[in-house]
Every structure is written in C-alpha cells, then in structure tokens.
Amino acid sequence: MVLPVSTQTPGADSTHPDARRAVNDVVIRLAGNSQDGIQTIGGFLARLAGRSDQDVMTYMTIPSTISGGPSIFQVRMGSGEILSSGDQADFLVAFYQHSYESHIESLRPGGVLVYDSDHVVPNPDDRRFSAVGIPITGATVEAVGGTSKDKGKNLFVLGLIARIINLDVAKIAGLISERFGGKSEDIVRNAMLAFDAGYGTPADNIRDCLCRFDGAQARPTGKPRVSMDGNLALTYGLIAAGVRHGAGYPITPWSSVMETLRTELTKYGGTFVQAEDELAAAGYALGFAYSGHLAVTGSSGPGLSLKMEALGWAVMAEMPLIVINVQRGGPSTGMPTNVEQSDLMQAIYGSHGDAPRVVLAPKNVEDCFYVALEAGRIAREYSTPVLILTDQALATRIEAFEEPDLASLLVDPKPDLAPRGEDFQPYPLDRITRHAPPGALIATGKYPSVSGLEHDEMGHPTGSPAMHSKMTAKRREKIKALGLKLPAPEVHGDGEGDALVVGWGSTWGPIKEAVNQLRADGLKIGQIHLQNLHPLPQGLETIFARYRNVLVVEMNDSGLYGYGQLAMLLRARYALPSIGSITKTDGLTFRIDEIVAGVAGVTRRVDLNGAHP
C-alpha cells in the first residue's frame, strides 16, 4: 500500500537550526473532535511512557457539550523530569481544518505538523513548520474496511506517532489488547489493523530528517511505575486512607472521583451514595462520619457552595470528614471544563460564623494520592473536616509515578466502637474531641448529643456567653495546634536572593520549570509550594525574609486590591510589603513563559526602582 504522503519542509530561509535535533523530551498535541478518541490514544502514550520508566504529563481540553466539539490532548514524555505539559508542541496532529487553524500557533517553529489531508488544507505560505499530509481518514477506512467508517483514526495516528518517534510497538500492542480485549476479538483486530496501517505509513523521513526522539534513554528505577490522572490518584488515596463510605452529586470535573468510588468501594464492603443534591451528599457523608466511618464528600466550585451550611455544622459538631473540591473556572457555572484556583477563600472561610477547618492542596498527580492519606490522618487525629483543593487540570492530566508502598500506607477503616469510660465527654475543653459513634457504650449511661447548637462539654445546648467563647477557642486552638506541627516547606533553587516564588496546587511543575529557567538566566530565585494552606506551616516568615520579593503565582483574579487569594492571605498573615502577586484568569494552566515573564518583570522593576535594596 502506497500512501500519498506530501511533505513540505521549512523554507530555505528557516532559521531553526535545532529542527533536526535529537530530543529526549517530546511534546505531541493531538487536535480533533471529542468523539475521535484522541483521549484514548493520549492515554496510551501516557501509559506507555510510564511503563518505559519515562516521565510523562498530559493536558487535555474537552468541550462542555454532550457530544462533539473541538478537543485536544497533549502529551509530553521524556527521560528528564517532566514538570509541565509543555508550552509549545513538537508535533501537532490536526484532524480537521478547525483543528489546524486553532492550534497551529501552539507548534514551535521548526516543529512538525501532521495533518489529515482528507480534511485539512494547510496554508502553503506558512514555512515555519514541516508539514506532512497523510490521508488519515481514507487510509483508516481502507485498513479496517467494512462498515466502520473512519472509526479507528485515533489508532492509525497512534501507529504513525509510534513510527515517527520510535515507540515500543510490542508494549503498545499490549496496551491495546488490555484496553479493548474485554470487548471482543473483532475490536482488538480492527484496532491493530488501524494501528499497523499507521505504523506502516512511510513517514520515516520525518523521524530521520526532522526530529529524532530518543525514547531509549529512560532512567530505570527498578520500581514499578503507574500512570493515571489526578482524580484516580486521589480516589485510590482515599481508599488507602481508610475511606469506605461517601456521597456526592454529579458535577464536572469531580464526577469521575464519585464514579470510581461507587464501583470500587463495594469491593471493600463500603458504599458510595449518589445523593439527590449537594446538600444531601454532605448530609449522607456526615451521617457516615457520625456512624464511625472516615467518610468523603466532594464536588466542584458551585457544589461546594451548596455544602457550606453542612460544613459549618461539621466544624461545630467536630466531625472528621474529607471534602474534595475539584476546582474549575467560576463563579457560577463559569467555565466548567477549564481550570482555576479561585475557591481558596471559599475553602478556608466559606460557610458562616467562625468555622476553622483544614485545607490542603496536592501539587501533582502523585501528590493527590498522598494528600488524600494526609487528609484522612488529620481528619481523624483532630476530629475536623479537611478540604482538599485540586483542580480541573490536575484532575484530568495523566502522570506516571512510582507505585506507592501500599502495604505500609493502608489504613484500617474499622469504626472505633469501644466502650467509653466514666470520664467521657463529647466536647471536653481541655482535650481534642474524640467522637463516640452509636454502638459505643457509655459507661456513665449518659449518651452524648452531637450538636450544631453551641454546646457544653456534654453536647447539651448552652446560651452561655462564656461557654461560646471557650468552645470557639477550643475549635480554633486544635487547628492552630496542627499548624505548630507542620514543618517549613522545602525551598527549591536559591535559598535567598531576588525572588521567592510561592505557589499552591497544580501549578507546582510549571513554576519549578520557570524557576529553573530564570536561574539559568542568572537570577537568584527560590520556590516554595504550600500543601498546607490552612493552617499554614511554620517558618514561612523566616524564608520570606531572605528574598527581596515574594511572588505568589496562582490561577485566580487579582481582585479589588491587586492580589490573588493566597497572596492576600499571606499579606494579611505576615504583613510583608514584599509579598506580590502573579495571577491569570484565562482558564488555562500557566505556561512557563508566563511565569518567567511575570517574575522577571517584577524583579527588573524592583531593580530599576530600587524599591527594595
């Protein structure tokens, strides 16, 4: 089979000498429609990278429509430390004209455009890239035959990519049969036909002449690595933490956590309830918590708003509970399939009254697993609700990481129904609350009330002004006590100098990559990333004091007073004028160059003004 492959190389005036380089880090962007299955092959590439001891990070956008609409999947894989999904792509695969037009600018000059010549006519005057036209649709139909139409295009493209960047075909075939094997032999056969046709496309010249990806240079660790998205890592972290019960209500991008828990928890003898609404989901979860289980509820932005009254009760009643917020663009329905970090204030201060609780944020996919465990530990030890703030980008991107040591991490989920002694009080003023679930015999014969009303030490309602002050202090002091045990975060990069970049949540990788770049450019820059957002860890003021600028990078608005949400909190807490803010609100993850420009802009300005000698 000979395919009409048209290749256009960059013009003679091209000034991209690195176009024909060998790279150990490659960024591939697949642009098509959501029904083309590009997420599937993106997932294959990510899994493959994980199995090959390579680092990987993916990035995807999906339209918030039921079916169809433009969609992309970007995967960056390589043998170094992959910190972001890449500002610019080395390869762009364009399925349609609109894919080409919307994404051509994401390709780096000198990069390779692979387009479906059945659907795309590229601009012949654009000589910045190498353009390779392949009749992807026609070739897929020819290869698979029958009535499958162009189904399988994605696997054709996977074959093509495998050829171009020299991927391990046997491993891919294994992944394909694992993925489709449960369905039918026919499906596996058709998938392999499409894959083989793509792999057989005479595209070697791209590999040999334009860009050679050296996939063999992986660093073997000897330990098994797993690849998954952030929501899945979080879900398994919850299970490892001993969560066997929970409730939720569907909302993007939280839903996949509840879907997985619904299926998984039954295997462990637990239950996850799809409640009638967000308020009920919080109620079920608190009912599970009251009955002695470590329970979870979760949602995304607007759903969290609906849970806020229940959260106030959980603080008042001192109930252990894990609450997930997979943040998205807000307010209101906002940008449901985009990313934002604009729920920090809601997480810390949402609800009513003085209601201190714990807020944590994982920095990458692997961290989602471990932060869930940490949330479980804190919820139990301090008898408090713990919120975990992840976001859409973290929820949907795939990363590979070392398989956790499950045997040493798994927490026993059994409720503590041991009899409580004569001195039992549900709300002792001099100790941290230890909840006694129903079924626990109380030696005094006096059973506790768990209450949202201000209460005395036995849980009975009180209108006493003194008791309200004491109980408010009790609830505050236990959270403060946790803060005193949290060590200062590690500084990456320079320990003092021009600027300290502070981040939280999913921005860790891009910030680190930007910091590395800035340091390579000669600036003295450090980075800290806060997992504990409330209470804050110890020692931050000492770290802050060593830098001329403390720049908080976050994906939210600078607000009426010019500071993002964490920047505002840090300024209020430490009262340092050196704390500044770099924010953005386009619903997309930070690009490296955005952070670099933001930090460089401030440090340069400061140098010129001499404001902070």
Add this chain to the structure above:
Amino acid sequence: MSSSAPALAEPPSKAPLTRKLLVADHPTWCPGCGDFAVLAAYYRVLERLQYTHQNIVTIAGIGCSSRFPYFVNSHGVHYIHGRSLPFAAGVSLGRDDVHVFVFGGDGDGFSIGGNHLVHTGRKNVRMTYVIMDNSVYGLTKKQTSPTSPIGFKTKTDPTGAIDQPINPMRTLVNSGASFVARSHAGQVNHMVEMMERAARHDGFSVVEILSECVEFYEGAFDAAVPRKGGQFKVIEERRNDGTSEDAGRHDPSDEVAAYRLASEPWPGVFGVFYETKRPTKNRLEADLVAKAREKTKGASDLELLRSSFRRLR
C-alpha cells in the same frame, strides 16, 4: 473484610430499658405543647422494643420539635434545618446494627427538606421518621408553614395564607415511603401503636402526628379531638377474615386506596394509610457488596488496592 459493623442480634440487656433511663434534659417546649405527648410515646415505644441502649440513635433537624434529641438519653444528633433525612440515611447505611429514629416538624420535613423526603422515600432507606405537624412555624414565632390552611393568619400572611397547603399523606405515599401513617398527639395509645409498627417496619417508615402549637395555632386540630366536639376517625384495616364487611375495610397495600383516604375532607382519618414490602436501599447496597465480594473472591483490602495499581502499570 467489610468495614461496616456486622448486623448484631439483639443481646439480652442486663437491665430492661425503661423510661427512667431514657429521660434526659427537661423539654424546652411551651406548657401544653403537643410534642410532650409525642416524646412520652417515644419513650413508651422504646420500652416496648427493648433495643440495646447504645444502638439507638435519635436524630433531628431544626425547629421546635427538632429539639427532641436533647430530651432523650440516647446517642443523639441535632443536625441542620431540613437535612436530617440524608444524615440519618448515612447513619442507617453506615451501620446495620443501629436503630435510626428521626424527629422533625412540618417546615423541616415538607418545606426546606421536601426534596430529601421524596428521595429518602424513593430510596426506601431503613429508618423511622416522625413528623410533628403543627401547621405553623413556632420556633420563629408564627410564620406560614407548608401545611398551614388557606386563610390562616400569620406574620408572613397577615391577611391569611393564600398558598395551597401540602397534603402530607399524598406526598408521602407518592414519595415511595414504604410505611405511611397518621396520628394525633392527643391520642397517646394510637401514637404508640403507629410508632411501634413504623419502627418494626423494614424500610422508610413515616408517621405524621398532628401536634398542636398552643402558642401560635391553638385549636388547630380540634376537629379531630372528640372532647372538643371533633371526631377521631381511625382507619379500619383489612383483616382478610373472609367476612363480607372486610371488603369495605382499607387495604394498606393498595396505593390508590391510600390516595383516596388521603383526600378525605379535614380533619381526615388516622392510622396506616400505606404499607408495602419493597427492598430497602440497605438491602440493595448489601447485595451490591456481596456480588462485588464474590467477584473478587473476598480479596483483602491490600490485595484489592494492589491489583488496581497493577492494572495501571
């Protein structure tokens, strides 16, 4: 290993559970409030049922009647307004071995918590729910409630309520609740009978009790009080005794008949409107667990988690 505590057979108690053991704080209700009688009936029902003391849970939302848990010496929860049912459902599904009783008023149940009433009924979660209906918001001092009759003057309807009130029996039967009964706080024996049957029912069982608010809606339910010239009409349930008059009696498993009874003119009838055997969510969830455990051949938690991670390598 299941993380839920196993369903326990009731062990013989050392000492019988008596009213004396069940009494807690003195109620904060106004003198003459109908809720005192409901509380007394609850003590009596618990004395009859003789559940293990520490396995009884008394839960409420917000409202005058929802202060209930403080007046009962059992594990108790005072949750938030309108949401007591999902909370109680979590307790019920989380623990097979506890007996869940929920108390609340008409505002808590039919207004702010209306959605939860319908869905807890639909899911048929095992628990007993007692609604003390006084047809007025008492705790907030006389505003219109979802069961206030048209024309009833309140602070929010000074010229008289204009919105059609909810018909509790119709709403409850329609929700899918598998035991629906109605009683009156002035009829202690009837109340005890209804609450005991509700407690013994395997499913979501609801008893609505007309409970007068002497402060803000005096005489609201006099039409059902014989000594005030009213009539307490009790539903005669079918006995299946083959007699000719039995055909005229109410068949509680007949949903349409239940609606018909619910549409009787005020003050209507009292007793069991509807009772049916339908799988509880507790059962259905346990079945899901059993099936999943069979499929995984009873693997340990660690083995399960490890195999999940192996698939992601």
